[in-house]
Structure formats: C-alpha cells, structure tokens
Amino acid sequence: xxxxxxxxxxxxxxxxxxxxxxxxxxxxxxxxxxxxxxxxxxxxxxxxxxxxxxxxxxxxxxxxxxxxxxxxxxxxxxxxxxxxxxxxxxxxxxxxxxxxxxxxxxxxxxxxxxxxxxxxxxxxxxxxxxxxxxxxxxxxxxxxxxxxxxxxxxxxxxxxxxxxxxxxxxxxxxxxxxxxxxxxxxxxxxxxxxxxxxxxxxxxxxxxxxxxxxxxxxxxxxxxxxxxxxxxxxxxxxxxxxxxxxxxxxxxxxxxxxxxxxxxxxxxxxxxxxxxxxxxxxxxxxxxxxxxxxxxxxxxxxxxxxxxxxxxxxxxxxxxxxxxxxxxxxxxxxxxxxxxxxxxxxxxxxxxxxxxxxxxxxxxxxxxxxxxxxxxxxxxxxxxxxxxxxxxxxxxxxxxxxxxxxxxxxxxxxxxxxxxxxxxxxxxxxxxxxxxxxxxxxxxxxxxxxxxxxxxxxxxxxxxxxxxxxxxxxxxxxxxxxxxxxxxxxxxxxxxxxxxxxxxxxxxxxxxxxxxxxxxxxxxxxxxxxxxxxxxxxxxxxxxxxxxxxxxxxxxxxxxxxxxxxxxxxxxxxxxxxxxxxxxxxxxxxxxxxxxxxxxxxxxxxxxxxxxxxxxxxxxxxxxxxxxxxxxxxxxxxxxxxxxxxxxxxxxxxxxxxxxxxxxxxxxxxxxxxxxxxxxxxxxxxxxxxxxxxxxxxxxxxxxxxxxxxxxxxxxxxxxxxxxxxxxxxxxxxxxxx
Amino acid sequence: xxxxxxxxxxxxxxxxxxxxxxxxxxxxxxxxxxxxxxxxxxxxxxxxxxxxxxxxxxxxxxxxxxxxxxxxxxxxxxxxxxxxxxxxxxxxxxxxxxxxxxxxxxxxxxxxxxxxxxxxxxxxxxxxxxxxxxx
Numbered sequence: 001x002x003x004x005x006x007x008x009x010x011x012x013x014x015x016x017x018x019x020x021x022x023x024x025x026x027x028x029x030x031x032x033x034x035x036x037x038x039x040x041x042x043x044x045x046x047x048x049x050x051x052x053x054x055x056x057x058x059x060x061x062x063x064x065x066x067x068x069x070x071x072x073x074x075x076x077x078x079x080x081x082x083x084x085x086x087x088x089x090x091x092x093x094x095x096x097x098x099x100x101x102x103x104x105x106x107x108x109x110x111x112x113x114x115x116x117x118x119x120x121x122x123x124x125x126x127x128x129x130x131x132x133x134x135x136x137x138x139x140x141x142x143x144x145x146x147x148x149x150x151x152x153x154x155x156x157x158x159x160x161x162x163x164x165x166x167x168x169x170x171x172x173x174x175x176x177x178x179x180x181x182x183x184x185x186x187x188x189x190x191x192x193x194x195x196x197x198x199x200x201x202x203x204x205x206x207x208x209x210x211x212x213x214x215x216x217x218x219x220x221x222x223x224x225x226x227x228x229x230x231x232x233x234x235x236x237x238x239x240x241x242x243x244x245x246x247x248x249x250x251x252x253x254x255x256x257x258x259x260x261x262x263x264x265x266x267x268x269x270x271x272x273x274x275x276x277x278x279x280x281x282x283x284x285x286x287x288x289x290x291x292x293x294x295x296x297x298x299x300x301x302x303x304x305x306x307x308x309x310x311x312x313x314x315x316x317x318x319x320x321x322x323x324x325x326x327x328x329x330x331x332x333x334x335x336x337x338x339x340x341x342x343x344x345x346x347x348x349x350x351x352x353x354x355x356x357x358x359x360x361x362x363x364x365x366x367x368x369x370x371x372x373x374x375x376x377x378x379x380x381x382x383x384x385x386x387x388x389x390x391x392x393x394x395x396x397x398x399x400x401x402x403x404x405x406x407x408x409x410x411x412x413x414x415x416x417x418x419x420x421x422x423x424x425x426x427x428x429x430x431x432x433x434x435x436x437x438x439x440x441x442x443x444x445x446x447x448x449x450x451x452x453x454x455x456x457x458x459x460x461x462x463x464x465x466x467x468x469x470x471x472x473x474x475x476x477x478x479x480x481x482x483x484x485x486x487x488x489x490x491x492x493x494x495x496x497x498x499x500x501x502x503x504x505x506x507x508x509x510x511x512x513x514x515x516x517x518x519x520x521x522x523x524x525x526x527x528x529x530x531x532x533x534x535x536x537x538x539x540x541x542x543x544x545x546x547x548x549x550x551x552x553x554x555x556x557x558x559x560x561x562x563x564x565x566x567x568x569x570x571x572x573x574x575x576x577x578x579x580x581x582x583x584x585x586x587x588x589x590x591x592x593x594x595x596x597x598x599x600x601x602x603x604x605x606x607x608x609x610x611x612x613x614x615x616x617x618x619x620x621x622x623x624x625x626x627x628x629x630x631x632x633x634x635x636x637x638x639x640x641x642x643x644x645x646x647x648x649x650x651x652x653x654x655x656x657x658x659x660x661x662x663x664x665x666x667x668x669x670x671x672x673x674x675x676x677x678x679x680x681x682x683x684x685x686x687x688x689x690x691x692x693x694x695x696x697x698x699x700x701x702x703x704x705x706x707x708x709x710x711x712x713x714x715x716x717x718x719x720x721x722x723x724x725x726x727x728x729x730x731x732x733x734x735x736x737x738x
Numbered sequence: 739x740x741x742x743x744x745x746x747x748x749x750x751x752x753x754x755x756x757x758x759x760x761x762x763x764x765x766x767x768x769x770x771x772x773x774x775x776x777x778x779x780x781x782x783x784x785x786x787x788x789x790x791x792x793x794x795x796x797x798x799x800x801x802x803x804x805x806x807x808x809x810x811x812x813x814x815x816x817x818x819x820x821x822x823x824x825x826x827x828x829x830x831x832x833x834x835x836x837x838x839x840x841x842x843x844x845x846x847x848x849x850x851x852x853x854x855x856x857x858x859x860x861x862x863x864x865x866x867x868x869x870x871x872x873x
Contacts, residue, residue: 418824419750422846426756433850435763458846674816677739685862726816730838733862 205251323369765853775804
C-alpha cells in the first residue's frame with residue numbers, strides 16, 4: 001500500500017472539489033446509477049458516493065441507506081488517500097474505525113470496500129464504497145469494477161469542472177466584449193449575425209428576437225449594400241479588409257458611419273465566420289465633412305505644402321482663381337507656378353518658414369493657366385514635426401491693379417499739370433522779374449500773388465510725386481556712408497536765404513564726427529524740411545538750433561529746435577499725415593504743401609530710422625529723427641579709403657593740369673576749333689572733382705587721353721583723334737559729376 | 739565758351755515764347771526757335787548757334803531722336819545740347835547725360851534764372867544733381 005499524498009495538498013484538493021460545483025447539489029440520475037451499479041456488482045445492500053469536504057463527508061448518491069453527510073468518516077478518509085481500493089472485511093475487528101457512526105449505529109456495518117475518486121491532477125475527492133451488514137469480502141473482478149466506476153465518477157466531476165471553467169471564461173469574454181466601445185460582430189458564412197456585442201446592440205437598437213432574425217446586410221445603408229456584398233465575398237475568399245468605411249442604419253433608421261476591419265476565420269481551409277470590429281466615426285466624419293465644405297467653399301486659396309516645396313493638398317479656390325485642375329497642381333513644386341520675377345522673394349520667404357518663422361501678408365504673383373498672373377497675399381505657418389506648411393492666400397490682384405492705376409493716374413495727372421504750369425509760372429516770372437517793363441504797383445501786386453501761388457502749386461506737385469514714388473516703393477535709396485556734418489551744412493545752406501529773410505539765426509553744434517549710412521540727397525531733403533518748418537514757425541529774430549547727438553551705442557539723433565508757439569500734444573502725431581497742418585490758414589500764410597513731414601517720415605522709415613516731434617506748448621518744438629550709425633570698423637575703413645582716394649585724386653589733378661596744358665598747346669585745323677573747345681571744357685571741368693568719387697574712372701581716362709595725345713605726335717591732332725578725346729573726357733565727366 | 743546764339747526747340751508755342759523771352763531778355767542772347775526736331779536740323783547750318791536747348795517730349799521726332807540726328811552724319815554737329823524735360827527721375831536724367839548731353843534742365847523752369855543755369859551747365863561746373871533737377 002502506497003503512502004497517502006501529503007496533507008499539504010488539502011487546500012488545492014478542496015479547491016478542485018469546489019470548482020467542480022458538485023457539493024450540495026440535488027441527486028442526479030447518472031450518479032445514482034453508479035451507486036446502484038456498484039451495489040449490484042458487489043452484491044452489497046448499501047453503496048455510497050461520498051465527497052470529502054473540509055470537515056464532513058457529503059454523499060452525492062446513495063443506495064440502501066438514508067444519509068446525507070457524516071461529520072467523521074475514517075473509512076472514507078483512509079480510502080481516499082490511497083491509490084487502490086480499501087477493503088475492510090470486519091470493521092468491528094479493526095481498532096482504526098472504533099466509534100465509527102455507521103458501525104455503532106444503523107446500518108451497523110461490518111464490511112466496507114471503497115475506491116478513491118480522483119481528479120486528473122491526482123487529488124482525492126472522495127470514495128465510491130459498498131457496505132454490508134455482515135463480514136465478507138469481494139472478488140478481484142468486483143474490486144476492479146468498483147475502481148472503474150470510481151474513475152468514471154472522477155471523470156464526470158472533472159467534466160463538470162471544465163464546463164464550469166469554460167462557462168466562466170466565456171462570461172468574462174462576453175463582459176469584455178460588451179464593455180468595448182467598438183461594435184463587434186461575427187457573421188456566419190450565410191450572412192446571419194452570430195454574435196454582436198453590447199455596443200453593437202446599443203448603436204443599432206436590435207436586441208433579442210429581432211436580432212436573431214437579422215442578416216448582417218440588413219443593417220447596412222441601401223447605397224452601401226452592393227459594396228458590402230462584394231466585400232463579404234472577398235473576405236470569405238480569404239482576403240481580409242484591414243480598413244473600410246460604411247454607413248449602417250439602426251432599428252430606428254438612425255444612420256451611423258463606421259470605420260472598421262473584416263477578417264474571416266477558417267477551419268480546415270473552409271471559411272467559418274467573418275469577424276468585424278467597427279468604430280462609430282459619425283461625429284468625426286461629420287466634422288471632416290464640415291471642414292472639407294469650408295475648405296472647398298472658401299474663396300481663399302488654401303494649401304498644405306511639404307518642406308520639400310511641393311503642394312500636398314489644395315482647395316477648389318485654386319482651380320477657380322488660377323484655372324488649373326487640382327490634379328495639375330497636386331504634388332508639383334509650388335515655385336513652378338510663381339512668376340519668375342518673384343522667385344527670389346518667394347524662396348527667401350519659404351526659407352524663413354522652414355526656419356520656424358510665420359508668413360504674414362507676403363505677396364507674390366502666380367501664373368494662371370491662361371498665362372495671366374494673379375497677385376496672392378499669403379498667411380502661412382510651418383509645422384516642423386509634420387514637415388508641413390499650412391498656408392492660405394488671398395487673390396489681391398484687383399487691389400494691386402487699382403493701386404497701380406492710382407499710381408499711374410497720380411503720375412500722369414501731376415505730369416500733365418506741369419506743362420501748363422510751366423507756362424503760367426514762366427509768364428508770371430518774366431512779368432514779376434520786370435523783364436517786360438515796369439508794371440503799376442497794383443498790377444505787380446496781383447502778378448506776385450499769382451506767381452507765388454504758381455510756385456506753391458509746383459511744390460505741391462513735386463511733393464505729391466515724391467510721396468507717390470516713396471509709397472509705391474519706387475524710391476531707390478543710394479545708401480553710402482555720409483558724414484552728419486556734411487548733411488547739416490548742406491541743409492543749412494539750402495535754408496540760409498529763407499532764414500535771413502525772416503531774421504532767424506541758425507545755430508548748429510556738435511554735428512561732425514558721426515557717420516550714418518544713407519542717401520545723402522534724401523537726408524538733406526528731410527533736414528531741410530525740418531529746418532524750413534522751424535524757421536516758418538519761429539517768431540522774428542529767434543534762433544533755430546540744429547544738433548546731432550548719440551542716443552545709444554549705435555544710434556544718432558538729429559534735432560531741430562525752434563522757439564515757436566509749440567504744438568498741442570493731441571496734434572503731434574497727426575502732423576505726419578498727408579495734408580496735415582497745424583491750422584488750415586497755415587498753408588496759405590506759410591506756403592507749405594502739407595506733405596513735407598509725410599515725405600520726411602517715409603524717407604526716414606525707409607532708412608530704418610524713426611522720426612518724431614517733441615513740443616512744449618508755448619515754448620517751442622523739437623523735430624528729430626534717429627538713424628543707426630555706421631559700424632565703427634566700416635567708418636574706419638571708409639575713412640582710410642577716403643584718404644587714399646584724396647591722395648589719388650590729388651595726383652590725378654596734377655596729371656589733369658599737365659593734360660590741359662598739352663591740350664592748350666594743340667593747334668588743330670580751324671574747322672576742328674569747336675571740337676577742341678569741347679575737349680578743353682571737359683578737361684577743365686574735371687579739375688573741380690572732389691576726389692571722393694570716380695577716382696578710378698578719372699585715372700583710367702587720364703591714361704587713355706595721355707595716350708591719345710602722345711600717339712598723335714603732339715600738336716596737330718586730326719578730327720577723329722579730337723573726337724575720341726572729347727568722347728573719353730565726356731564719359732569721365734558724366735561718371736564723376738553724375 | 740561764350741554764348742552768342744541759342745537754338746530753343748520745343749513743340750509748345752507758349753513755352754517757346756517764354757523760353758525765348760527769358761534767354762533774350764535775361765540772358766541777353768540771340769535766340770532762334772524751332773517747333774520740331776526736323777525744323778531744328780534744317781535751321782542748324784543757316785543759324786550756326788552756340789548752344790541748343792532741346793525739349794525731350796515732342797511729337798514725332800522727340801528730343802532723343804533729334805539729338806542723335808544732330809550728332810550723326812550728315813549734320814555732325816558738336817554744338818552742346820541741353821535737354822529740357824518734365825520728368826524728374828534720376829535714372830532718366832543720367833540717361834541723357836550718358837547720351838552726351840551737356841546738361842538737363844527740368845520743367846517747370848524759372849525764366850528769371852534759366853540763363854544763369856544754362857551758363858552754369860555750359861561752364862561745365864559740377865552742379866549738385868538736386869539743384870539741377872529742381873525748377
């Protein structure tokens with residue numbers, strides 16, 4: 001006899017017993033049959049099927065005795081722990097069972113034979129035993145039958161345990177599928193729904209019987225049914241569909257858009273069912289639909305472009321504005337459609353986007369299919385993580401054309417006004433100048449009024465043209481290092497007469513030494529304008545101060561201060577607008593055009609500077625502008641260069657003087673006299689060259705001229721030589737003086 | 739060079755009259771006028787002026803065409819030419835100078851200072867462009 005399994009297994013044994021779910025269940029025929037069979041085979045009056053719970057033996061089936069459970073059953077416990085049947089011929093003679101309830105009371109057993117009931121894992125669950133009231137024994141075949149029956153009982157109990165486990169697993173799976181938000185369905189090969197989860201039922205509203213009768217096609221929207229049929233056949237043929245979009249219709253006719261996949265399960269090569277997981281994307285699709293409608297209805301040209309410079313997505317506005325079918329634009333580099341003249345600016349803008357910048361109000365021209373071009377004004381932002389640029393453009397062609405027309409109109413009108421004005425002013429000028437003889441005082445007075453007003457009109461036209469040029473971006477600045485002292489001196493020179501006339505003293509201080517980069521003529525124009533304003537508004541015999549001072553490490557401020565009446569604070573900023581004057585009568589009294597400050601502001605801003613007015617009402621006004629000073633190195637270099645040029649030019653002057661003497665000595669034929677005159681005049685005019693520009697040209701030309709004079713053998717040049725000489729000199733003079 | 743006689747070419751009768759008056763009365767020069775480039779060329783050999791003042795914008799043969807005709811054979815004149823224009827763009831003025839003009843005077847001109855300006859140009863003095871282009 002083998003030793004009983006260790007008691008350490010008691011807990012897992014009990015768990016196996018409980019998991020079978022057999023304890024305390026009503027009698028069952030299949031177990032009753034087993035005990036009857038055991039009693040019959042063993043020819044015993046009593047047979048029991050007992051299962052060993054923690055502290056009792058519970059009888060599932062019995063024959064010959066009415067008993068449900070026993071608190072103690074040493075016989076069963078012993079038999080259960082063994083691997084082979086336990087046979088006790090006369091229990092009364094065995095001290096191990098003394099006091100056993102079945103021995104000491106009804107049925108007063110003497111004979112007990114039991115076979116252990118085991119699980120597959122070897123846990124003893126109980127015994128199948130036969131009992132007699134007399135001492136006896138069993139035949140070998142009877143013992144074997146008892147064992148077989150016990151094994152059958154064990155198998156039955158195990159089966160029951162497996163079934164319960166399966167059931168639990170299935171319930172878990174159901175719960176799991178039912179808590180999913182996605183719609184899950186399994187469709188048989190006949191097209192009928194075999195399984196749907198709770199989300200499916202909720203979404204489509206079918207439950208119970210209604211669901212039983214449903215084919216999977218019944219919930220597909222009519223317009224999608226053909227596709228669904230084709231797809232179903234494809235899936236059955238072994239072609240899974242990883243992603244599809246379709247519309248389902250619920251019991252209450254509510255439509256939902258679903259996105260999902262379909263796969264087929266196979267058994268032995270044959271399709272069994274089609275599984276689908278569907279997600280309700282109605283809200284998303286609706287949102288996308290709305291977005292796409294906005295996208296396509298927009299009059300703005302919208303697009304997504306890659307960092308590679310190619311169009312990825314465009315809206316219909318492109319088709320409408322440029323006339324290309326979208327397919328012709330899709331995937332193409334956008335630069336292919338940009339007017340070639342706008343390529344550099346467009347590339348620069350694109351590079352700034354790649355570097356993370358944003359585009360606001362950038363304008364370029366796109367070529368339309370019909371060969372014309374459209375002006376587009378852009379707003380764009382880059383998304384580096386996606387390597388995409390989202391951009392929106394507005395067709396501003398009409399505005400541009402109107403601007404252009406306006407510019408041309410202003411230019412034409414102003415120009416056309418000049419011709420008659422030239423006559424008016426000219427005639428009046430001659431009259432006022434007394435050229436036509438003396439006029440009466442009254443007539444002279446009238447003619448003077450007409451004359452000064454014609455001059456004002458001319459200034460006005462000049463200013464309008466200037467402003468128009470600046471605003472149209474047609475004003476090209478000739479940027480060079482300029483000494484501030486030179487600017488101030490030139491401006492003071494320009495207003496000197498005016499100041500004298502009004503008895504105004506002009507004072508300047510601390511002006512030299514600063515160098516700014518700017519257009520000399522234009523800066524003089526601004527400074528002259530500020531000065532003439534200051535003079536105009538100064539009381540008689542007052543002073544006007546000009547100064548230049550640094551207002552930062554790299555910034556210099558020009559200011560012009562008068563001691564006039566000052567300007568009320570609220571009018572200060574307005575004065576930079578067009579035709580803005582302190583009061584309407586000023587324009588007549590002071591002779592201004594009302595455009596001077598607007599022009600000055602435009603010029604200074606184009607220089608990257610700022611301009612303003614500070615005023616204390618009743619005390620005076622300070623008009624100022626600020627510019628960046630040239631970097632020190634540049635100034636140094638420029639000064640050194642200037643020095644070199646000056647020396648060079650001095651050398652040139654000596655050379656030119658010698659040249660002039662050589663020309664003077666020439667004796668050409670009489671008919672070439674006028675030619676020689678021109679040569680003399682040109683050579684003479686070169687002497688005034690300051691040396692700050694054109695040194696290269698002068699030097700080259702001087703060399704050329706010397707060569708010409710010498711090649712001719714000196715004193716009797718021919719016409720062609722003189723002509724070449726005149727031409728060479730003319731070129732130099734124009735370059736240097738122009 | 740001393741100016742004795744000036745040829746003024748302009749299609750506008752008023753401006754011809756005013757210009758001529760200015761040159762005559764203020765400049766004290768002899769003045770010959772022509773209403774077109776062709777007329778100017780026809781007058782040239784007969785009058786033999788010391789200076790030509792040539793309007794740029796003329797119908798038919800404009801100032802530039804007239805200038806080219808003057809400079810090229812068969813006329814082959816080397817008489818200094820001053821252009822007169824209502825356009826004020828620097829680029830344009832530079833263009834005329836490069837062509838070989840002695841100078842450029844912009845309209846509207848001041849008849850009281852016109853001869854002075856002409857003399858300055860003829861003297862070949864270097865004049866600040868801003869002064870040249872402002873009437």
